[in-house]
Amino acid sequence: MELRRALLLFAIVLGLAAIVTSISRPTERAKRSDGSGDAVRPATPTANPGRDPLKAAQVSFSAAEPAARRLEVGRPATVTVKAAVPGQVEVEGLGLSAPAEPLTPARFEVLAARPGQHPVRFTPVGGGATRSAGTLRVVAPG
Numbered sequence: 001m002e003l004r005r006a007l008l009l010f011a012i013v014l015g016l017a018a019i020v021t022s023i024s025r026p027t028e029r030a031k032r033s034d035g036s037g038d039a040v041r042p043a044t045p046t047a048n049p050g051r052d053p054l055k056a057a058q059v060s061f062s063a064a065e066p067a068a069r070r071l072e073v074g075r076p077a078t079v080t081v082k083a084a085v086p087g088q089v090e091v092e093g094l095g096l097s098a099p100a101e102p103l104t105p106a107r108f109e110v111l112a113a114r115p116g117q118h119p120v121r122f123t124p125v126g127g128g129a130t131r132s133a134g135t136l137r138v139v140a141p142g
Helices: 002-023
Strands: 029-031 038-040 057-062 067-072 077-082 087-091 096-100 106-110 116-124 131-139
Touching (some): 057 067, 077 116
Antiparallel strands (some): 029 038, 087 096, 087 116
8 A cells, every 4th residue: 555655656746847847948949050950058148358357466475574565556466474373464454354374374355446555464363462564555556
């Protein structure tokens, strides 16, 4: 008796799957460029950029050796800050902060909209004094 119920349930599920498949919308078809047969069109349109996007600049600092680095307004950048001891890195004026460890530098994705100077500060976890890791100078392009 239970085998019959299991087979009936299986048949019902199989039948419902067949109905759903027949009702579902088929993919749009178009002729291939060589004129033979059908080619499947992509379901969503694709867009290609009109020009090459700006490549992200790589800007790095070291908590042990403060330095000034330049970045143009509107240019994307990946800013990394290396540290010899664990701590917290902050880029003032941009509202960015991230942890840094000896094998894992702090990393920030930056896209500055206006010129300015942004101090990069490092605070060790052990309670040491906050010290400068450098300055990120955002300058007008040109």
